[in-house]
Amino acid sequence: MIKKIIQDFYMENDDNRIKADVALDSELVGMKIFDDPLIGVVKANDPIFELYSDKYEIMYHKFIRPSDWLESAKTVVSVFLPYSAEVKAGNGRDLRRPSLEWLHGRYEGQLFINKLTSFVKSELEAQGIECVAPSIDKRLAINIGTKKEGYKIRETKLSNDDFWSSWSERHVAFAAGLGTFSLSKNIITEKGSAGRLTSFITNMQFDATERHYKEVNEYCTFCGKCVQNCPVNAIDYEKGKMHTVCSNYLDWVYKKFEPRYACGKCQVVVPCQDKIPEKCIRL
Numbered sequence: 244m245i246k247k248i249i250q251d252f253y254m255e256n257d258d259n260r261i262k263a264d265v266a267l268d269s270e271l272v273g274m275k276i277f278d279d280p281l282i283g284v285v286k287a288n289d290p291i292f293e294l295y296s297d298k299y300e301i302m303y304h305k306f307i308r309p310s311d312w313l314e315s316a317k318t319v320v321s322v323f324l325p326y327s328a329e330v331k332a333g334n335g336r337d338l339r340r341p342s343l344e345w346l347h348g349r350y351e352g353q354l355f356i357n358k359l360t361s362f363v364k365s366e367l368e369a370q371g372i373e374c375v376a377p378s379i380d381k382r383l384a385i386n387i388g389t390k391k392e393g394y395k396i397r398e399t400k401l402s403n404d405d406f407w408s409s410w411s412e413r414h415v416a417f418a419a420g421l422g423t424f425s426l427s428k429n430i431i432t433e434k435g436s437a438g439r440l441t442s443f444i445t446n447m448q449f450d451a452t453e454r455h456y457k458e459v460n461e462y463c464t465f466c467g468k469c470v471q472n473c474p475v476n477a478i479d480y481e482k483g484k485m486h487t488v489c490s491n492y493l494d495w496v497y498k499k500f501e502p503r504y505a506c507g508k509c510q511v512v513v514p515c516q517d518k519i520p521e522k523c524i525r526l
């Protein structure tokens with residue numbers, strides 16, 4: 244049912260294409276932002292959510308369980324929206340700064356996702372189904388260093404555990420069988436890692452999607468290409484991603500392109516851009 248609602252939204256809504264009044268370049272008018280989504284389902288009472296909530300190293304005790312968002316929760320649906328070929332190719336041209344295509348993908352793409360998320364929630368509710376979408380819920384708490392809309396400029400030095408939220412789309416995607424984490428902390432799905440996520444907690448009963456993996460980083464080959472691509476060395480082969488370094492760079496991008504900010508060089512021109520990469524030797 245959710246799949247059909249999402250498909251209808253894709254078909255009937257033209258916000259998945261860049262319009263003339265917002266285009267950063269006339270050649271980008273009409274550019275498609277997202278390809279067709281992947282959808283995964285996990286039971287709301289899956290023990291993985293207890294792990295997310297209880298284990299400090301995973302979510303710093305900030306994660307709110309599905310049943311605390313929605314008392315009648317039965318299932319959690321995760322949706323991965325892969326970026327279109329145009330958005331990915333644009334960002335792969337020059338690895339030193341974000342492309343206009345990617346800036347649109349991140350900014351107008353998120354506006355599209357927010358509309359899609361609201362639409363799905365209201366369609367379900369119109370059918371008498373209870374639904375919470377944490378990404379657009381007032382209770383969502385986020386603490387990140389990036390100085391984007393709605394967030395104050397931070398003067399204090401941050402560490403990795405200053406970056407948290409009470410719901411993590413990536414962790415939910417992992418739980419819902421969509422894919423695994425990676426060295427760059429992105430989620431690698433069968434349609435790659437270049438994309439965005441949203442999710443829904445509902446009281447509908449669905450079969451859970453099988454998780455075809457056991458390890459947290461199972462789909463990552465640790466090839467190191469994302470390490471090479473990062474313009475500010477925010478990914479370390481041993482330590483993984485350093486959120487503070489990435490965030491400082493995004494702040495710089497924001498100052499130049501306000502209200503847009505983006506980078507995504509760790510998601511393009513990498514073996515995991517469009518698919519689960521084949522195991523390979525470290526570059």
Ligand code: SF4
Pocket residue numbers: 425426427462463464465466467468469470513514515520
């Ligand atoms: S580029 Fe290589 S190391 Fe980086 S996330 Fe993708 S598969 Fe993993």
Ligand code: SF4
Pocket residue numbers: 427472473474475476477478484488489490492506507508509510
């Ligand atoms: S880790 Fe951050 S700064 Fe580095 S490539 Fe990825 S998004 Fe860009």
